[in-house]
Amino acid sequence: LVRVEADRTGTTIDNLKRAFLENLYYVQGKPPALATLNDYYMALAHTVRDRIMQRWNNSAITYTENQSRTVCYLSAEFLMGPHLGNNLINLGLYEPMKQAIDELGINFDELIEEEGEPGLGNGGLGRLAACYLDSLAALEIPTMGYGIRYEFGIFKQDIRDGWQVEITDKWLRNGNPWELARPEWTVSIPFGGHTESYRNSQGVYRARWVPAWEVKGVPYDTPTLGYKVNTANTLRLWKAEAPESFDFQAFNTGDYYGAVNAKVVSENITKVLYPNDDEIQGKVLRLQQQFFFVSCSLQDMIRIMKGQKIPMERFHEKFAVQLNDTHPAIAVAELMRLLVDQEFLGWDEAWAITQNTLAYTNHTLLPEALERWQIDLFRDLLPRHLEIIYEINQRFMDDVRVKFIDDDARLARMSLIDESGERYVRMANLACVGSHAINGVAALHSELLKQTVLKDFYEYSPEKFSNKTNGVTPRRFMVLSNPRLTQLITDRIGSGWITDLEQLRQLEQFIDDPAFCQQWRSIKQAIKQDLADSIQKDYGVDVSIDSIFDIQVKRIHEYKRQHLNLLHIITLYNRIKANPNIDITPRTFLFGGKAAPGYFMAKLMIKLVSAVSEVINRDPDVRGRIKVVFLKNYNVKFAQHVYPAADLSEQISTAGKEASGTGNMKFAMNGALTIGTLDGANVEIMEQAGEENFFLFGLTAEEVRERKARGYDPKAYYNANPNLQLVIDRIASGFFSHGDKTLFQPIVDNLMQSDPYLLFADYQSYVECQDRVAEAYRDQDKWTRMSILNAARMGMFSSDRSIQEYCDDIWNVKPVTVKETE
Numbered sequence: 071l072v073r074v075e076a077d078r079t080g081t082t083i084d085n086l087k088r089a090f091l092e093n094l095y096y097v098q099g100k101p102p103a104l105a106t107l108n109d110y111y112m113a114l115a116h117t118v119r120d121r122i123m124q125r126w127n128n129s130a131i132t133y134t135e136n137q138s139r140t141v142c143y144l145s146a147e148f149l150m151g152p153h154l155g156n157n158l159i160n161l162g163l164y165e166p167m168k169q170a171i172d173e174l175g176i177n178f179d180e181l182i183e184e185e186g187e188p189g190l191g192n193g194g195l196g197r198l199a200a201c202y203l204d205s206l207a208a209l210e211i212p213t214m215g216y217g218i219r220y221e222f223g224i225f226k227q228d229i230r231d232g233w234q235v236e237i238t239d240k241w242l243r244n245g246n247p248w249e250l251a252r253p254e255w256t257v258s259i260p261f262g263g264h265t266e267s268y269r270n271s272q273g274v275y276r277a278r279w280v281p282a283w284e285v286k287g288v289p290y291d292t293p294t295l296g297y298k299v300n301t302a303n304t305l306r307l308w309k310a311e312a313p314e315s316f317d318f319q320a321f322n323t324g325d326y327y328g329a330v331n332a333k334v335v336s337e338n339i340t341k342v343l344y345p346n347d348d349e350i351q352g353k354v355l356r357l358q359q360q361f362f363f364v365s366c367s368l369q370d371m372i373r374i375m376k377g378q379k380i381p382m383e384r385f386h387e388k389f390a391v392q393l394n395d396t397h398p399a400i401a402v403a404e405l406m407r408l409l410v411d412q413e414f415l416g417w418d419e420a421w422a423i424t425q426n427t428l429a430y431t432n433h434t435l436l437p438e439a440l441e442r443w444q445i446d447l448f449r450d451l452l453p454r455h456l457e458i459i460y461e462i463n464q465r466f467m468d469d470v471r472v473k474f475i476d477d478d479a480r481l482a483r484m485s486l487i488d489e490s491g492e493r494y495v496r497m498a499n500l501a502c503v504g505s506h507a508i509n510g511v512a513a514l515h516s517e518l519l520k521q522t523v524l525k526d527f528y529e530y531s532p533e534k535f536s537n538k539t540n541g542v543t544p545r546r547f548m549v550l551s552n553p554r555l556t557q558l559i560t561d562r563i564g565s566g567w568i569t570d571l572e573q574l575r576q577l578e579q580f581i582d583d584p585a586f587c588q589q590w591r592s593i594k595q596a597i598k599q600d601l602a603d604s605i606q607k608d609y610g611v612d613v614s615i616d617s618i619f620d621i622q623v624k625r626i627h628e629y630k631r632q633h634l635n636l637l638h639i640i641t642l643y644n645r646i647k648a649n650p651n652i653d654i655t656p657r658t659f660l661f662g663g664k665a666a667p668g669y670f671m672a673k674l675m676i677k678l679v680s681a682v683s684e685v686i687n688r689d690p691d692v693r694g695r696i697k698v699v700f701l702k703n704y705n706v707k708f709a710q711h712v713y714p715a716a717d718l719s720e721q722i723s724t725a726g727k728e729a730s731g732t733g734n735m736k737f738a739m740n741g742a743l744t745i746g747t748l749d750g751a752n753v754e755i756m757e758q759a760g761e762e763n764f765f766l767f768g769l770t771a772e773e774v775r776e777r778k779a780r781g782y783d784p785k786a787y788y789n790a791n792p793n794l795q796l797v798i799d800r801i802a803s804g805f806f807s808h809g810d811k812t813l814f815q816p817i818v819d820n821l822m823q824s825d826p827y828l829l830f831a832d833y834q835s836y837v838e839c840q841d842r843v844a845e846a847y848r849d850q851d852k853w854t855r856m857s858i859l860n861a862a863r864m865g866m867f868s869s870d871r872s873i874q875e876y877c878d879d880i881w882n883v884k885p886v887t888v889k890e891t892e
């Protein structure tokens with residue numbers, strides 16, 4: 071047993087102060103007189119990290135000794151957000167640490183704000199992975215998160231002249247105090263080449279992959295703490311490095327530049343996150359990334375099995391591997407290769423293990439986002455995997471043929487290979503066939519999956535399908551980001567809600583308590599003031615906290631319909647222009663979100679928000695009653711300031727398009743009301759909150775389908791609706807673009823000619839609903855009651871509930887308590 075001095079891990083205020091100063095001196099190498107803000111941040115981070123280590127080591131020892139069944143969450147993205155505050159919350163040290171730092175005369179909140187974030191994800195899918203790691207640790211489930219350590223994460227967004235500009239995200243520039251490299255567990259990843267068959271010593275034919283090149287995968291580990299438990303799990307991210315032998319070989323033959331080039335090519339694999347969360351691009355580098363991290367992770371699991379002397383036949387008993395969308399779906403073929411070619415298991419046994427190990431979560435219905443790889447590209451990179459996929463497919467097609475006799479069309483649709491034109495490997499089909507469980511991420515989405523993109527697979531194996539409605543962690547998105555509300559709630563109902571969010575229902579008893587309602591309201595106002603101050607500082611725009619804070623923050627997408635929001639804003643503006651003395655409920659419209667760099671329409675939508683804001687914010691007729699601001703570089707860190715400040719949450723995607731949404735949940739649990747369509751998890755949010763506490767508008771998914779089948783004509787809506795006409799004509803006339811009629815023409819033309827996301831069909835319903843919002847806000851007492859009821863009824867959207875369902879229904883895994891030493 072190692073004894074560690076109080077200075078290293080003690081938690082009294084004096085221990086913390088001394089530890090902080092020591093870390094400043096010995097880790098940063100600075101006396102206070104020379105320390106920068108970043109030095110202070112780093113010293114604080116190390117002080118926190120020292121207090122994590124014992125939990126991390128004890129967890130590792132416990133899991134090893136008990137050979138614990140372990141969840142492996144495979145995800146190409148983990149959008150973790152800043153670690154410092156979250157770790158302090160989970161350690162239960164936030165308040166003491168704040169006191170210690172403040173007593174040293176250093177502003178603690180400034181140090182929290184100093185931390186950047188590892189932007190290793192695009193949006194919903196990556197953030198969900200991070201929430202799930204938090205809940206897995208809170209529930210004491212042995213877990214490994216496996217992913218990619220991108221050198222550059224999602225780009226930093228600047229806005230210049232109203233346009234998005236992308237800046238490289240050098241998140242590792244100042245060092246990363248939260249990770250430890252583990253070079254001793256480096257693995258080797260083969261690529262390219264060809265396959266051969268050979269006879270083993272018993273004379274049995276086996277396949278062998280003779281790769282053309284290889285790269286090294288080096289693991290970097292970050293601890294993920296559970297809330298006030300001793301569990302510290304691991305997020306293991308892989309960095310690609312050139313194998314040294316490569317350099318030496320080439321160097322010895324005199325090809326120095328060839329050697330350097332090989333190094334560059336290898337290390338490129340984990341250079342940058344693909345910033346798309348919509349369309350697939352079919353780039354070989356992305357397939358390299360996917361195979362790289364999947365192979366690293368599966369080889370790591372095999373190493374762990376061997377270390378614990380567990381026979382390979384029991385792989386599925388040791389590990390439950392979740393595929394976060396199809397990005398890691400190559401795991402189906404790679405696990406087969408490792409078990410058959412490397413561990414010499416028979417095909418049938420390996421296949422049973424593979425299916426029992428893997429499970430697949432689908433996150434999107436958009437057909438353009440379904441991953442597929444050109445056969446030639448796939449074969450060049452992964453020749454052995456293509457053979458394995460053909461073998462899986464042949465057996466699978468035989469099974470389908472038996473179950474659905476004489477149905478060639480079905481066979482063609484279900485085949486792992488798309489042969490309708492140019493040939494492709496279909497990753498969703500591969501994931502379905504290789505998994506024992508398949509799930510969608512909200513009730514509606516899971517139903518639509520069964521009726522549309524995965525229909526054939528549902529009919530073939532209905533028992534594999536289930537729904538797991540998404541959730542978010544209340545530790546980061548309430549306790550950390552909204553301390554004032556947390557305090558108020560805890561004062562009334564105790565702190566049990568933090569790990570059992572259903573307990574928020576106890577707040578319902580206070581909706582008629584005027585003191586409580588007053589406190590609830592003044593907290594919201596105070597938070598709005600903080601955001602208003604930062605908007606004034608960063609954008610020079612004055613916003614009133616008595617206006618409705620009406621917020622839409624999420625990736626910019628046509629299906630998410632930020633431009634429908636704009637149509638409403640312009641409608642209000644037109645009303646003011648027609649009648650400057652009109653009585654209007656003041657509103658502050660806030661937008662935030664990144665557009666994929668190659669997504670022209672999304673970038674033009676950002677420009678339109680900026681253009682509209684410029685006109686409206688300075689038109690004297692408006693008299694400040696409506697304001698529009700595009701908040702640049704929306705990320706997790708900024709999100710934490712945004713959700714608590716919202717009055718109204720915009721969740722206005724075309725019904726049937728948003729798989730779930732998770733921002734919708736973060737808003738509602740912080741007391742925002744939602745204006746939304748019956749899409750994704752909005753359906754369940756409304757069910758929970760009660761229809762009377764939710765602003766519903768728009769066509770249902772079913773109606774959208776019918777409308778399109780019947781032949782949708784946006785012009786008919788335009789011709790029939792003078793207000794809509796006025797809005798569209800304003801944009802088309804160049805009113806928002808200094809007279810330039812061409813600038814926004816692509817948006818206008820798109821809406822007038824096809825309107826694929828049915829903005830025009832939903833316009834009237836949306837505007838009328840917004841009028842109800844404006845009316846409701848005038849009755850502040852009523853609004854506050856609705857706000858409290860929303861928060862009180864969001865218990866089911868804790869990621870603890872989601873994870874419990876995954877544990878029970880898919881992973882079959884139980885908590886393992888980690889004991890405290892000393």
Ligand code: 26W
Pocket residue numbers: 192193194195196198346347348349350351395433434439441511540728729730731732750
């Ligand atoms: C290959 C390009 C690509 C990249 C990422 C295609 C698709 C994706 C993701 C699946 C997109 C994504 O983040 N989906 C979101 O997942 C969230 C978590 O389940 C849901 O809440 C969102 O509704 C869904 O859009």
